Amino acid sequence: xxxxxxxxxxxxxxxxxxxxxxxxxxxxxxxxxxxxxxxxxxxxxxxxxxxxxxxxxxxxxxxxxxxxxxxxxxxxxxxxxxxxxxxxxxxxxxxxxxxxxxxxxxxxxxxxxxxxxxxxxxxxxxxxxxxxxxxxxxxxxxxxxxxxxxxxxxxxxxxxxxxxxxxxxxxxxxxxxxxxxxxxxxxxxxxxxxxxxxxxxxxxxxxxxxxxxxxx
Amino acid sequence: xxxxxxxxxxxxxxxxxxxxxxxxxxxxxxxxxxxxxxxxxxxxxxxxxxxxxxxxxxxxxxxxxxxxxxxxxxxxxxxxxxxxxxxxxxxxxxxxxxxxxxxxxxxxxxxxxxxxxxxxxxxxxxxxxxxxxxxxxxxxxxxxxxxxxxxxxxxxxxxxxxxxxxxxxxxxxxxxxxxxxxxxxxxxxxxxxxxxxxxxxxxxxxxxxxxxxxxx
DNA sequence: TACTTATGTTGACAATGACAACATAAATGT
DNA sequence: ACATTTATGTTGTCATTGTCAACATAAGTA
Numbered sequence: 001x002x003x004x005x006x007x008x009x010x011x012x013x014x015x016x017x018x019x020x021x022x023x024x025x026x027x028x029x030x031x032x033x034x035x036x037x038x039x040x041x042x043x044x045x046x047x048x049x050x051x052x053x054x055x056x057x058x059x060x061x062x063x064x065x066x067x068x069x070x071x072x073x074x075x076x077x078x079x080x081x082x083x084x085x086x087x088x089x090x091x092x093x094x095x096x097x098x099x100x101x102x103x104x105x106x107x108x109x110x111x112x113x114x115x116x117x118x119x120x121x122x123x124x125x126x127x128x129x130x131x132x133x134x135x136x137x138x139x140x141x142x143x144x145x146x147x148x149x150x151x152x153x154x155x156x157x158x159x160x161x162x163x164x165x166x167x168x169x170x171x172x173x174x175x176x177x178x179x180x181x182x183x184x185x186x187x188x189x190x191x192x193x194x195x196x197x198x199x200x201x202x203x204x205x206x207x208x209x210x211x212x213x214x215x216x
Numbered sequence: 217x218x219x220x221x222x223x224x225x226x227x228x229x230x231x232x233x234x235x236x237x238x239x240x241x242x243x244x245x246x247x248x249x250x251x252x253x254x255x256x257x258x259x260x261x262x263x264x265x266x267x268x269x270x271x272x273x274x275x276x277x278x279x280x281x282x283x284x285x286x287x288x289x290x291x292x293x294x295x296x297x298x299x300x301x302x303x304x305x306x307x308x309x310x311x312x313x314x315x316x317x318x319x320x321x322x323x324x325x326x327x328x329x330x331x332x333x334x335x336x337x338x339x340x341x342x343x344x345x346x347x348x349x350x351x352x353x354x355x356x357x358x359x360x361x362x363x364x365x366x367x368x369x370x371x372x373x374x375x376x377x378x379x380x381x382x383x384x385x386x387x388x389x390x391x392x393x394x395x396x397x398x399x400x401x402x403x404x405x406x407x408x409x410x411x412x413x414x415x416x417x418x419x420x421x422x423x424x425x426x427x428x429x430x431x432x
Numbered sequence: 433t434a435c436t437t438a439t440g441t442t443g444a445c446a447a448t449g450a451c452a453a454c455a456t457a458a459a460t461g462t
Numbered sequence: 463a464c465a466t467t468t469a470t471g472t473t474g475t476c477a478t479t480g481t482c483a484a485c486a487t488a489a490g491t492a
Contacts, residue, residue, distance in 0.1 A: 024440090040341050040342060040344075041258070042257070045478080045479060046479075047478080047479065047480080048479095055441090056440065056441045056442075057442095057479090058440075058441065058482085059439080059440055061480095062438075066480075066481075067479095067481090117341060120341050123397055124336050124340045125256050125336050125401055125402075126256060126258055128256075137407070140403060140406065140407040141406075144407045144408060166408055166409070167420055167424070169408075170398070170404070170408060171391065171395075171421045174390075174391050174392075174393075174394030174395040174398055174421060175387065176394070178393040179386070179390040179394070181339055181393065182339070182386070182389065182393060184341065185338075185340065185341055186341075187339070187356065187360075188386070190346050190347070190356065190357075191359075191360045192360060192385075205390060208387045208428040208429060209387065209428055210428065211427065211428035211429075212425055212426065212428035212429075213424060213428075261447080261448060261449085262448075262449065263449080264448095272471065272473075273449090274450085274471075274472065274474095275470080275471055275472075277450075277451080278471070282449075282450075283449065
């Protein structure tokens with residue numbers, strides 16, 4: 001029932017399913033991310049991911065030790081995207097730490113809104129300890145570093161309070177992260193009657209937070 | 217090994233297992249909360265809960281439509297506890313909104329640390345829409361109301377900025393909630409090298425946040 | 433060409449959520 | 463007191479799922 005031709009170096013035609021898949025690892029992560037966002041992490045099944053990619057239900061086990069390991073892969077992608085956004089924000093407003101922080105916060109929130117389930121996976125205690133997944137650890141640190149760079153630059157320029165960098169960065173992170181989580185978990189729509197658009201919300205909260213961080 | 221007496225109206229002895237359980241609904245929630253904190257929400261099984269309580273694997277279905285419904289019950293308890301802490305903080309420092317907010321934040325964080333998995337359940341998009349669970353909705357609003365009361369009191373006394381109450385309350389909530397989540401998800405230990413004790417951390421972050429909220 | 437390794441498949445198993453059929457207890461009406 | 467109804471609990475069953483073992487096939491290597 002399959003095609004007949006098999007070219008020389010293009011060692012697989014479109015229709016034929018080669019026994020060995022191109023790079024299944026990446027395709028699995030990619031497919032899993034899509035399925036994840038269609039529901040939630042609880043209802044993501046390894047078998048559904050395999051089916052979506054078009055391999056047998058056991059194929060993923062050649063690339064991931066278990067389900068959790070695949071989830072860790074997804075989370076790592078999420079952390080890397082977060083880190084990218086931080087760096088983008090810095091380069092978008094060079095020499096303006098306040099604008100950098102506002103932009104970073106807004107992007108953080110947009111990313112959370114775009115991939116809410118992934119966000120919950122990253123911060124939802126689904127992966128027991130990040131130490132078991134070194135890539136997770138490093139990508140997480142990478143993201144937080146972007147934030148610290150902004151804070152340090154602001155302190156150097158005298159626009160941010162002097163003092164413990166980690167503490168200021170953590171406060172900023174907490175505020176934006178909390179806002180994002182409250183939003184994607186439906187709290188803001190459901191328990192707060194606050195009908196502003198996202199961008200305005202992000203900037204309003206950021207501004208209050210910034211007032212606590214700015215030097216005066 | 218147990219006591220032997222069986223009084224008249226105390227219509228069941230210790231050893232005998234009566235067909236009808238005392239109040240299974242509450243016992244199930246209680247047992248589920250314990251099991252939940254021993255691992256995470258993903259690995260909480262309805263059958264394990266039933267076994268812990270000592271009933272058959274199907275008994276829970278007489279009290280909860282499905283597993284999700286039991287989870288909603290647990291989450292509601294969590295929201296109510298949160299609301300209680302808010303009110304306690306208010307009554308602990310009457311006429312001092314700043315101290316109220318600090319105390320509330322600290323208690324919020326302590327509660328999160330004590331029941332991290334429950335917290336993730338409450339805010340982790342495991343329950344699709346809170347609208348399906350009215351008690352969840354109301355208990356969530358109840359908790360947020362406690363916060364708003366503090367903010368409003370502070371505004372009346374002139375210690376907090378005038379303006380949109382919801383926005384200030386949301387900012388405070390976001391900050392403390394974010395800090396709590398970052399902490400219980402292991403980010404602070406793993407990606408930040410910040411070795412302060414919890415109380416100090418909570419108060420430090422709260423103080424920065426308060427600087428953005430206070431009138432000057 | 434033969435051997436080894438990487439990758440994918442099929443078949444099995446236990447655990448789980450969910451439901452149906454049945455059992456028993458409590459409540460209610462007469 | 464008795465019969466009927468309702469609430470509550472049990473046993474048995476099924477489909478789904480994560481995981482593993484045994485096997486199949488492709489690719490790399492000596």
